[in-house]
Amino acid sequence: MTVTDNVFENLRLELRRGCLTLAVLAQLRQEHYGYTLRKALAERGLEIDESTLYPLLRRLETQGLLESEWREEDKRNKRFYHLSGDGQRIFGQLLGEWRAINASIDNIL
Amino acid sequence: MELLDRYLQAVKKHLPWKRQDDIIAELRANLEAQLEDKEAALGRPLTQGETEDWLRQIGAPIQVAARYLPQQYLIGPALFPTYWFVLRLAFMWSMIIYAIVSAVLIATQSPNGTAFLEAVLRVPGILIQVAAWVTLIFAVIEFAAAHYPEKCPEIAGVTTQWSPSTLPPLEREDADGKKPRHFSHAVAEVVFGYIFLIWLLLIPHYPYLLLGPGAYYLHGSPFQLAPFWVTFYWAVVGLNVLQLGWRSVDLARGAWQKPPRLQHIVMSAFGLIPLGLLLTVRDQVYVTLTHPALDQARYGGTVDSMNKAIHLGVLVVLAIAVLSLAWEIGQMRMGAYRKRAAGMR
Numbered sequence A: 001m002t003v004t005d006n007v008f009e010n011l012r013l014e015l016r017r018g019c020l021t022l023a024v025l026a027q028l029r030q031e032h033y034g035y036t037l038r039k040a041l042a043e044r045g046l047e048i049d050e051s052t053l054y055p056l057l058r059r060l061e062t063q064g065l066l067e068s069e070w071r072e073e074d075k076r077n078k079r080f081y082h083l084s085g086d087g088q089r090i091f092g093q094l095l096g097e098w099r100a101i102n103a104s105i106d107n108i109l
Numbered sequence B: 001m002e003l004l005d006r007y008l009q010a011v012k013k014h015l016p017w018k019r020q021d022d023i024i025a026e027l028r029a030n031l032e033a034q035l036e037d038k039e040a041a042l043g044r045p046l047t048q049g050e051t052e053d054w055l056r057q058i059g060a061p062i063q064v065a066a067r068y069l070p071q072q073y074l075i076g077p078a079l080f081p082t083y084w085f086v087l088r089l090a091f092m093w094s095m096i097i098y099a100i101v102s103a104v105l106i107a108t109q110s111p112n113g114t115a116f117l118e119a120v121l122r123v124p125g126i127l128i129q130v131a132a133w134v135t136l137i138f139a140v141i142e143f144a145a146a147h148y149p150e151k152c153p154e155i156a157g158v159t160t161q162w163s164p165s166t167l168p169p170l171e172r173e174d175a176d177g178k179k180p181r182h183f184s185h186a187v188a189e190v191v192f193g194y195i196f197l198i199w200l201l202l203i204p205h206y207p208y209l210l211l212g213p214g215a216y217y218l219h220g221s222p223f224q225l226a227p228f229w230v231t232f233y234w235a236v237v238g239l240n241v242l243q244l245g246w247r248s249v250d251l252a253r254g255a256w257q258k259p260p261r262l263q264h265i266v267m268s269a270f271g272l273i274p275l276g277l278l279l280t281v282r283d284q285v286y287v288t289l290t291h292p293a294l295d296q297a298r299y300g301g302t303v304d305s306m307n308k309a310i311h312l313g314v315l316v317v318l319a320i321a322v323l324s325l326a327w328e329i330g331q332m333r334m335g336a337y338r339k340r341a342a343g344m345r
Helices: A003-027 A034-043 A050-062 A085-108 B002-012 B020-042 B048-058 B061-067 B080-108 B113-121 B123-147 B183-202 B214-220 B228-253 B261-279 B292-344
Strands: A066-073 A076-083 B223-225 B287-289
Touching: A003 A034, A003 A050, A003 A085, A034 A050, A034 A076, A034 B020, A050 A066, A050 B020, A050 B061, A076 A085, A076 B020, B002 B020, B002 B048, B002 B061, B020 B048, B080 B113, B080 B123, B080 B183, B080 B228, B113 B123, B113 B183, B183 B228, B223 B292, B228 B261, B261 B292, B287 B292
Parallel strands: none
Antiparallel strands: A066 A076, B223 B287
């Protein structure tokens, strides 16, 4: 990997990081467990590594944006996540921020 | 499945024990569901090779586990600029103190080349020790700020506790368009000044440090330096000590950016003293014969010529130094006049 490729990769990751959080919060307006959430995001064009998504769910829960519960489904215990009250409020704010940035970038371009 | 169990076991080893069972249970449920989907799509179980490829794509166990841990820093980005500043200061002052102590010890106890070499070789070790201590202290501060932010808010907010009025003055170019000196330049000047002083103090014991192989020729030659050179030598040492002391004080006071022109002039004026002393030598005898009784007839004329040449050289150098000093004084007066004139506009 060249230096330029490396710079691009770092910037790409930086750009994606915030967007992933927003996408996860958006998708968790409906309840999901880790794997189905990953599939749902991938079906909508957003691929996320397992090693990125699953720890992200934990962090968002620690921050109070998600709530979770263990439940049995298909004879297997799974941890289901959904947006908490705070999560819904902050998701709304983040969505507004993202739309404003998006509109600004479009104007600049 | 055995491979997945082994994989999860390896991940578990790198997780904090309080949360490891919960995290592994969740990860297992997700990965097993994913595996089932893959096998359903293929219509058969995954081969050993396919399972390995899949797990390799998920990531090494230690990296996967690390994603579940909070970001940890030895010294975080908020504290790092302060750490870097303190580290550079610690390096500078440890070197200055070490150079002074070494110079004194070498000059008073064992003034020889080996002692000098040993002192130089100890420098990397001292720098590593200083860096280790500073890093350790800042790592403790970082740990305290991260784990007990309520008990040390002033540390956590170190970057916000500043006032614009404490900023250093604007770096202006002087009247000659010269930029202020860089900090590293000023530090290097002081450090090399001390190294030069050590070298100077070693010269009487090891003349080859000054003359190189010429020292051995001088030792076997019919000529020798007149005793007056000892006085000249100590005058030069005194001048260096004065200059170095002045620069060290400037550095300590933070006045290293632009040493005042007056300081330069004073040092130039003091520099005239050793040269002036050379002119006071009785009969202008700078070099004598080692064995006058034996060599007077053969080398007497040569010695006279050498002394006359040295005397003439000293006169020329002194004249240049005096003219240079006069030029400096003139420039200073001109600068002061311009400043007054600009102030009256």
